[in-house]
Amino acid sequence: MxxxxxxxxxxxxxxxxxxxxxxxxxxxxxxxxxxxxxxxxxxxxxxxxxxxxxxxxxxxxxxxxxxxxxxxxxxxxxxxxxxxxxxxxxxxxxxxxxxxxxxxxxxxxxxxxxxxxxxHACPEEPSWDEDFASVYHELIHSPASETLLNLEHSYFVSVSELIGERDMELKKLQERQSAEMNKVMQELGKTLCDQDVNTVAAQHFEAQQVLENKWASELRHVTGIQKQEYQEWVVKLHQDLQNPNNSFINEEIKVQPGQPGEAADRLFDEQRQLEESFTIHLGAQLKTMHNLRLLRSDVLDFCKHRRHGSSGVKLRRLQTALSLYSTSLCGLVLLVDNRVNSYSGIKRGTISERNQNKNHKALKCNMNIFNGSSDFATVSQECTDFHFSRVDEQLEIVQQVVLYARAQRCSKQPETAKSGGGEDKSKTTERNSSNILPGEFYITRHSNLSEVHVVFHLCVDDNLRSGSITARDPAIMGLRNILKVCCTHDITTITIPLLLVHDMSEEMTIPWCLKRAELVFKCVKGFMMEMASWDGGISRTVQFLVPQSISEEMFYQLSNMLPQIFRVSSTLTLTSKR
Incomplete structure (x- = not known):
């Protein structure tokens, strides 16, 4: 009631x-x-x-x-x-x-x-980026695709020549400064003191900065003009395609390959010829087929363009362009340090940094970096990105997000955590709020790399060079989170450094490599089985990458380990006895 x-x-x-x-x-x-x-x-x-x-x-x-x-x-x-x-x-x-x-x-x-x-709402005005993306996607899947690739290659050659001039000028400056520093060091303790050496070193550093800033400004100017010209040309080409009476579509840009470049391509293909492929089925009830590959290569070989491209390299570039606006993207895991910039480790390799003068203690710097045969920032600058922002602009945005996230996280910490022990206080003081922690990663998007659309910059530290890491290590958990992002953002091909390093060192013995590879294989297998609950079970390609300097014997040992852990599918031959 x-x-x-x-x-x-x-x-x-x-x-x-x-x-x-x-x-x-x-x-x-x-x-x-x-x-x-x-x-x-x-x-x-x-x-x-x-x-x-x-x-x-x-x-x-x-x-x-x-x-x-x-x-x-x-x-x-x-x-x-x-x-x-x-x-x-x-x-x-x-x-x-x-x-x-x-x-x-x-x-x-x-x-x-x-x-x-x-x-009944007013239609949203399409942005220039959306219009250009749809036009490019239509053209790259048409007979005009070769024309687009030739134009991109011509732009790449011009930028590569400009970078070559920059490197040559920086090298000459470095050699001149090295000779000056040697003379100063010979007079140290006689007519000169430590203060004089520091003054010369500061002058050298300032001169390098001025020269690098000059070339950086020149590269930004050239790539900006190329991007604008390319986008306008693509739109005009699309308009001419709609008019069959226009003969503009028949104009193609020809790039004549040279013999030295072709020889370099053949050498590149020979160095990267160690590759093993496997097909596996994972899942409890509904099994999903996946492709696995074990590759021996430098990590940045997936990003570099060849100045004189052979047919194989051109096909790879075409495949990357065809899938740029699709649900089959390619990703790469790049191991970096904790700084969100392009000025350290494998993210940078300018001559001024690679040739640090180590003759005096005033010039030494304690940097935790991961060396590579080339520099990701330089590789990404060699070819203009016509679809996304430059790497430095993307990293600036990432840096702002990191600072905001750190501020939010610190504001939510309880007062007890802020008044912890002396050891925690020292760690908090030394930690830069603009740096990321091991296991965290940030993402950059690219249309100008040879075989990659998305790069996951995974933060790792020197702990990975020891042989005592477990499945709960931040780097392993970072791989799990990366694979989860792949499932939610249509990245169907992902390349992972199998040993969680880009270069081999003395402590990385055969038992160390086998133990590390077994750990990563088993963890990735578990993560791939989780994928079925994340994306409903989509077939993917996972490429395990080992450093170029690894021996063939070690490579084939790892190749034999992979099918044992993943239980590769194989045909069964039945014989009957009469």
Whole structure:
């Protein structure tokens, strides 16, 4: 049975609230009990939560629980409709008596309706990037694809020549400064002191910075012009394709390959010829087929373009371009240090950094970097990115996000964590808020790399060079998170450094390599089995990369280990005896 009563009041002078009494009558044995609960309408809490509180507060028997919930829900629904009807009647009354401006009301209604109803809303104006992406996707899947690739290659050659001039000028400056420093070091303790050496070193550093900034500005200017010209040319080419009478489509840019470049390509293919491929099926009930590859190569070979491309290199570049705007993207895991920039480790390899003068203690720097045969930032600069921002611009955005995330995380830390022990305080003081932690990663997008669309920059530290890491190591968990991103963002091919290093060193013995490879194989297998719950079971290609300097014997030992861990599918031959 329901009853209501009460009064109306204003809530802080803003909205009208009504107090109504909910009455619930139930029988317990021979006794009839009546429960009266005052409720404030409009009700801003969950019915289930309110029902639970009433049961607990009034210690009601459990056999009335369902009946109470049903009665309470009906009461709230009924009284809410009554309030809505009362408010509607009051609004109509104000409208009939001229208390409301009809024109203003209808304008407001029309605006709200058009903004919230898709079919009546104004269409969004397509951005230039979206238009260019759709035009490029259409052209790259047409006979004009070779024309596009030839134009991109011609731009690449011009930028490569400019970078060659830059490297030559920086090399000459470095050699001249090295000779000057040697003379200064010979006079150290005789006519010169440590302060004089530091002054010369500072002058050398400043001169290098000026020269590098000059060439960086020149490269930005050239690539900016190339990007604008390329995008305008692609749009014009698409327009001419729509007009069959126009002969502009027949104009193609020819790139004549040279013999030395072709020899370099053959040498590159020979160095990268160690490759093993496997097909596996993973899953508990519904099995999914995946492709696995074991490759011996330098990690940046997946990013470099060949100045004089052979047919194989050109086909790889075409495949990358065809899948640029698709659901089959290619990713690469690049191991980096904890700094979000392009000025350290494998992310940078300028001559001024690779040839640091180590003759004096004032010039030494303690940098935890991971060496590579080439530099990712330089490789990405060699070819203009016509679709995405430059690497340095993307890293600036990542840096801002890292700073914001660190600030949010620090603001949510409890006061007890901030007043911890002395050791934790020292670690917090030394840690730069702009750096990332081991196991964290950031992502850059590219259209100018030879075989990669997405690069995962995974932060690792020197702990990976020891042989004692476990499946809970931050780098391993970072791989798991990377594979999860691949599942949610259509990255169907991912290249992973199998040993979690890009270069071999003395401590990396055969037992060390076998133990590390077994750990990564087993962990990745477990992560791939999790993929079925992340993406429903999509076939993927996982490439395990080992350093170029690894021996063939070690490579084939790892190749024999892979099918044992993943249980590679194989044909079964049956013979019968008569």
């Amino acid at each position: 329901l009853a209501e009563g009460g009064k109306m009041r204003k809530n802080k002078g803003k909205s009208l609230t009504t107090e109504k009494t909910f009455v619930f009558e139930f029988k317990a044995g021979k006794h009839r009990s009546v429960l009266q609960v005052p409720l404030q309408f409009p009700l801003n809490e969950n019915v289930s939560d309110l029902h639970g509180r009433i049961m607990l507060l009034h210690k009601l028997p459990c056999f009335v629980e369902n009946e109470l919930k049903k009665s309470l829900a009906g009461f709230i629904e009924k009284e809410t409709l009554v309030d809505f009807d009362r408010e509607a009647e009051a609004a109509l009354h104000r409208l009939n008596h001229g208390d409301v401006d009809i024109d203003k009301l209808t304008t407001s209604w029309a605006k709200t309706y058009s903004e919230t109803t898709l079919e």
